[in-house]
Amino acid sequence: MKIIPCGIEHFEELVDFVVRLNGHDSHHIGFFGEGEADARSSLAECIIPPAEGFQLAYDGERLVGVFGVDADPEISRAWLYGPLVEHADWQTVADELYAASERAIPDGINEQDLFCDVRNLNLAAFAERHGFPVRSENAVVSLERANYKKPSPHETLFSIVDYSPDFFEQFERCHTTLFPTTYFTARQIVEKLNATHRLFLGREDGIMKGYHFCKAEIDARSGYIDFIGVDESMRGRGLGAILLAAGIDWMLSFPEVDKISLTVNADNVPALKLYNNFGFVTERVMRGYRKKGIDVQSHPSLPLPPRP
Numbered sequence: 001m002k003i004i005p006c007g008i009e010h011f012e013e014l015v016d017f018v019v020r021l022n023g024h025d026s027h028h029i030g031f032f033g034e035g036e037a038d039a040r041s042s043l044a045e046c047i048i049p050p051a052e053g054f055q056l057a058y059d060g061e062r063l064v065g066v067f068g069v070d071a072d073p074e075i076s077r078a079w080l081y082g083p084l085v086e087h088a089d090w091q092t093v094a095d096e097l098y099a100a101s102e103r104a105i106p107d108g109i110n111e112q113d114l115f116c117d118v119r120n121l122n123l124a125a126f127a128e129r130h131g132f133p134v135r136s137e138n139a140v141v142s143l144e145r146a147n148y149k150k151p152s153p154h155e156t157l158f159s160i161v162d163y164s165p166d167f168f169e170q171f172e173r174c175h176t177t178l179f180p181t182t183y184f185t186a187r188q189i190v191e192k193l194n195a196t197h198r199l200f201l202g203r204e205d206g207i208m209k210g211y212h213f214c215k216a217e218i219d220a221r222s223g224y225i226d227f228i229g230v231d232e233s234m235r236g237r238g239l240g241a242i243l244l245a246a247g248i249d250w251m252l253s254f255p256e257v258d259k260i261s262l263t264v265n266a267d268n269v270p271a272l273k274l275y276n277n278f279g280f281v282t283e284r285v286m287r288g289y290r291k292k293g294i295d296v297q298s299h300p301s302l303p304l305p306p307r308p
């Protein structure tokens with residue numbers, strides 16, 4: 001078995017392998033999304049370029065496994081993309097790839113996440129052996145354009161506006177209260193806003209009470225809802241539905257967008273009910289694992305070289 005860094009020269013081989021394996025429920029890794037366009041856009045969004053963050057395993061000339069890491073020092077978290085392995089000795093190939101991939105994780109990262117379909121039993125065994133506790137179960141839900149049913153809005157005094165910098169403090173407070181440990185900070189969200197990434201704010205009497213951050217991924221022919229949230233004291237008054245409708249209407253205004261999806265905790269009943277009202281259906285159930293305290297606890301025998 002030979003493990004080598006992906007490098008630019010193996011990138012297309014990596015993509016082909018990921019797309020082929022990730023389509024099977026028993027291999028599926030959530031961070032790659034569904035299909036080739038999703039895989040390419042996930043790889044393009046990695047902070048650590050895949051050429052540096054991904055490792056490939058070869059048995060002779062045959063590519064049998066890939067594993068990658070991405071990491072954000074600002075939130076001290078790494079995301080493990082894989083392992084995706086096609087070999088009779090799945091666990092050994094996965095372990096060798098993990099050992100090689102860990103070297104790409106920058107110093108100061110204290111959490112590592114794995115994210116897979118619940119039917120990926122090899123990954124469940126890998127997570128258990130490497131001390132990754134289950135963090136959450138998430139439903140991946142999606143809406144096909146043809147199935148969009150927009151519920152009639154309640155009588156409401158809410159208004160929906162686009163984000164403007166005057167609202168940054170209110171937005172940041174709301175986002176960190178609702179999603180204290182999530183993958184994008186409020187600052188990172190507002191820095192992403194452009195023609196295909198939009199942040200809707202729901203206001204009452206000029207005060208922000210909720211928001212919806214979503215994006216249209218034209219190449220992937222899909223839309224994605226990253227965050228929707230309503231101030232706790234305002235729930236059940238229809239603001240979530242109005243914010244969701246505003247984002248869906250905007251994403252579907254791109255003729256290329258055929259489908260909208262999102263990931264939600266499998267036990268988040270209010271959110272699932274809200275999405276079901278609009279015609280979303282559950283596509284997969286995913287399991288997230290998170291190992292904490294990596295810098296101080298694990299792999300004492302494996303020195304992590306400083307990143308260049």
Ligand SMILES: CC(C)(COP(=O)(O)OP(=O)(O)OC[C@H]1O[C@@H](n2cnc3c(N)ncnc32)[C@H](O)[C@@H]1OP(=O)(O)O)[C@@H](O)C(=O)NCCC(=O)NCCS
Nearest residue numbers: 228229230235236237238239240241264269270271273274
């Ligand atoms: C999910 C969330 C945005 C809904 O916002 P909201 O303003 O309360 O939603 P609405 O008042 O528009 O309700 C819309 C529908 O959701 C359902 N719903 C809302 N609250 C509910 C609850 N507590 N239990 C069950 N269903 C509920 C209802 O079916 C409602 O439709 P109806 O009015 O026709 O009955 C809100 O609960 C929230 O911010 N939760 C915390 C953040 C979060 O979990 N976001 C989703 C992450 S993917």
